[in-house]
Amino acid sequence: MRQSGILETVWAGVAAVALMATTAFAEAPPVGEPSTDDDIAAALTGGVPMGRWKEGLTFEGISPQPWLRSAANWFPGTEDVQPNEMRIIFMGSAPFIRPGQMNTAILVELGNGKIFMFDIGEGSPANIIAGGYALNQISDVFISHLHVDHFGGLPYLWMFGTWAGGWHEQLTVHGPSGRTEEYGTATMVEGMKMMTGWHRDAFSVFPVGKGWDIEVNEFDFRDNGGVVYEEDGVRVIHWQRSHAKDGASGYRLDWNGMCFIWTGDGRPNMIDIPYAKGCDVFVTEQQQEILEISSGVQGVPPFLGRYTVDTHHTPSYAAGYIANLVQPRLLMNTHMSYDPYQIEETVAEIREHWKGPYHFGAPDGIVVNVTKDQIWVREGILPRFPNSRAPQFDFSNGQLVVPHPPHAREDIQEPYVRDMEIDPKLYYPEGYHPELLTEWPVDGDLIVPLDKVPPSLSNSMGAAWRLREANQKVLKEQSGN
Template sequence: MTQEDQQPNQSSNKNSQGRRNFLKGSAAAVGAGLAASVPGVASAADSDCEMKNPYGPRPGGGISLPDYYKPWPAIKNRNVFLPGTEILPKNEMRISFLGSTPWPPTRLQSGTSILVELGNGESQPRRFFFDLGNGSISNAIAMQVPAPLINDIFISHLHSDHYADLPYFYPFRAFSGGYTPLRVYGPSGRTPELGINHMIKHMKEMNRWHEENFNSCPIGDGMNIEVTEFDWKEENGICYDKDGVTVRHWPRSHVKDGASAYRLDWEDAGLSFVWTGDGRPDELSAKYGKGVDVFVSEGTIDVPQLSSMKLGAPAELWEYTIDIFHTMYYASGYLFKQTQPRMAAICHYEYAGPALEAESTAEVRSNWYGLFMFAGPDVQVINVTKDAIWSREALLPDGAAPASMDPRWLLKPGEKLPAEIKLPTPRLPREMQQEQFLRDLEIDPKKYYPPDAYRKPVQKWPGITLNPREMLEARGIKVDDDQ
């Protein structure tokens, strides 16, 4: 091939190289243009970051974390919460998010429920439950909260995702040794039929067959529910005030009258907690949440266009739903900014997956730069003292058994351990609520028991008396004579 024959190729190579350089230059120019026109995308010319830690400079300590975000000796495992391994000290509060979503429930999120525990240095702290959504009881059981000791339940409003586990739970609480009445608190409605009193009354009617059936067992007064219904209109009203703990409430805008927020103040420890319940961002939550230690808001991501693309429903439907029912993340951040909590959290939200975690956080950060976390997936745990705050996720087995029975659960507060405890006598033995012919149709147990395993059925209440000291010693628990 002659030199002349090669020239076109050389010319072609030069032209090709020129085109590549042109395209590279164009791409750089376009990139610079995008950086200049898209908010939040910095170009090389303006790369100096202006964000500051609101708690003061912390080189190597993060841009939103305060000095008080740190563990302390009572935190036995700094990375996960292991139920049953930590005695909650006096003057320490622990908040566990037993459920964190409205809809749909997933394997990561149950219906909304928040457990607030106040430490007393004993194995069973003082407990308060804010809402009891679908599936949350399974997490409470896995957290080794004894079913008989689940009490003082504050319902924010009567959407079923906030109380769905209540009709399921209360008969089994009695069946499991909760022989004292269950205490439930909640708002009235515009009419009596729309308040919590009416709901509880008809819930018990719905469960009548269940209640009578379980009355064949020792249940004491465990099926009784003591309802405290407060005026939904009342601002900063008191619905609980006992032994240094006060719970206040105020109304929220959630389409229908009868939705409430709560604030718990623990006088002895000087600690406080707010749960807004559901509703639109409002002035009362900003007012009565000021200075709280932990402020928990509901929240929803505000991306109706993307939601439409992902789930198919029109964007206008998403906008309408958000704008009459809920608090978007932008507004949650705004409420945090107004109230200035030591820790802010969002519960009652739909986990949007890894792709939208950054967007979700960015919407909150548009107004709030301080300590913050999402309260899911279940179960997230926050420990709080006057000096420090620490958060972890609970490590729960999928098939956790309930906490082992402790005879001290059956005692009144401050009551000394007696020599014996007699279980309540069943009120409706089965012969009082079942036709004889059904019992006659039961197969003789000798036909299905192996001879070496056969035992005579116990079908008449034998009368059961517990020896509490013996039960505790069998578990390696020593009890002083004066206890």
């Protein structure tokens, strides 16, 4: 083709694109005579079985809520939790950590502004950040048991949640005792304090406030049905699980007439039934009966897999059996390798006993929106390279309060190494030299009235607080208080 012909073709394409850009919608047709009501009903609702759109295994109450931006996917930062909503996000879903599946961690966000973590496995803080949550928004972590794949992300949450604005509220770790003191949650946290000692002292040149004052709520693992947490209308109870060693627990959270169960790991057990009976979302772990195949895929010898399941875990058949006794609105399972060869087998085994609503709590990012009338499950689209959300603060006092750091560098570092630092004038280009902050700029706490905080900061750092206040106002009006 000659060059002028090529140019003509290119310009024709450009003109077509421009025309499309300026005519996003076709012009409305002329106004016509409306069709009869019978014709409209026949066309728009024709073929509806029994007067409703319901087919196959779609269950009553399993449907998307009207405020969801997309019924197919959840995109972090695009939807506020509604006042009467519970949102459950699987931030980690596997016993074997790998890209795409961090270790087990379930975030539960309530319409009253409360956020809880049930287990916080290794790597899960990355998904918490990808989900658009600031680490300092999480102040209560419920550990089901002390296998490292269920608490391995705790040091990171504590260290960097404190650095990123966790100054005004301690992180509280709730967890079971052991048969002896050395195997309880409190001892684990004491060990974590020792492990992070250098880190905490090094980071004490930053604002810390209450951040390092981690609290432990260790309960007696034998106290089945005991209350772990009760505040702001939220109640969490626990019961023991059979997981080869004493000191494993399941949890039930109740709020606003809805409830969530996380069994943690363990063998199928009748203790679960009275505490989980009729709960809205029942989440359990499960393992499929394909151990020889899994050994070839995952590298675990089949005899080791068989012994592990039979002493520690719930077979998929048993998960369905328990669900049939519990009768939840939705059964979910997690703590599993989400591989194609396992999916159909898992469903077949679950369906041996459970015929009701069922969904995987895997891979990472699965989101469950729960209200009293509807439950909907979607795949969350977590970004691969997310940036952290700004720390979130309660601005009800009309101030931003930044606590003074406990230490200056000279308190924890010998002068020699600082004296050997290269003069910044040698590496900054001519004509550019930032005003360096080598010392904390103020004495005492920094207290800034909200009207003097730059709007970009007050808007980003107060978003969760403003949503909580708005939702709580609705909840109070509904309760008549």
